């Protein structure tokens with residue numbers, strides 16, 4: 001990720017966690033000087049980015065491990081759900097919670113997410129206090145806060161694996177939260193001058209961001225519907241993928257999962273179509289990103305970001321191929337999420353650099 005950190009981040013001006021905690025507790029807020037409060041604000045955003053990335057990866061790991069990704073004998077053991085157990089609503093920080101599978105990862109996820117929630121509350125309060133001196137529109141911290149509340153409620157009230165829309169809300173919510181925090185940090189630390197990045201590049205950069213988001217959505221949707229068990233080969237799936245009705249069913253956001261009498265997800269033909277859509281669109285995404293990198297290459301200040309973007313893009317395709325060819329191991333698919341996040345961060349960085357700031361950032 002270091003490749004996309006803006007070059008002008010004044011590292012020394014980030015206070016330690018103590019400053020961040022002060023802002024959370026509201027202590028010395030009135031007394032703190034503008035530069036100190038700005039530095040605390042930046043620290044909170046930076047720490048939140050790290051915690052969000054950890055939460056995204058941990059959450060993917062727990063979800064995928066729980067439904068048996070990569071289990072043996074594959075794919076018979078995969079996607080066996082227990083909605084009755086989910087409805088009992090046992091939480092990990094309870095006496096019975098100790099019996100839950102992947103206990104350590106769940107506890108880590110719970111604590112990290114809680115600290116993240118507090119940090120984001122601090123960011124929101126601090127952003128409101130800045131008024132017209134804010135470096136980004138108020139909608140950004142508001143969006144960050146709203147997504148955090150949404151994700152907490154989603155996790156608390158709907159801990160289910162049998163509703164694809166809820167799984168998607170979780171996965172996409174985490175990714176968008178990460179992207180918004182990263183945008184906020186860059187707007188905060190780097191005065192946008194637009195120098196060297198012509199405005200005409202904004203459209204192709206925006207298209208890259210949209211394409212990466214679509215690609216993440218297709219991967220998440222395929223995973224949320226337990227599609228990979230249907231496509232053992234790289235381009236071969238069970239059933240008639242293009243049969244009438246399949247397309248509508250595969251991409252219907254309200255589609256429901258059917259379980260057989262043993263609780264296993266029924267392998268409908270639409271599942272193969274989801275998997276293939278994700279794999280084939282990946283080629284389109286990678287080709288577009290390669291074209292964009294070539295187009296942006298004459299901009300010397302984008303060099304680090306372009307290298308990072310290329311590594312993530314090529315790495316993601318190779319990783320996707322390796323994942324399928326080696327029977328979808330848990331750790332490879334978890335890493336697949338991390339690289340998806342990397343692609344997203346690189347595109348957000350490019351968009352930031354191609355977007356003039358609406359207002360001058362506060363004095364440092």
Ligand code: HEM
Pocket residue numbers: 060064212215216217219220222223224226227228229275278279282283285286313316317318319320321323324328333336337339340343
């Ligand atoms: C730009 C490229 C790509 C991006 C951004 C991307 C992103 C994603 C994401 C976010 C997921 C969801 C993971 C989860 O559920 O936690 C996913 C799943 C998956 N991806 Fe990709 N992916 C890309 C390319 C590929 C390629 C090239 C392949 C294989 C040829 C592939 C194979 C898979 C598989 C097998 C899954 C699991 C889906 C399931 O369970 O049905 N991906 N991808």
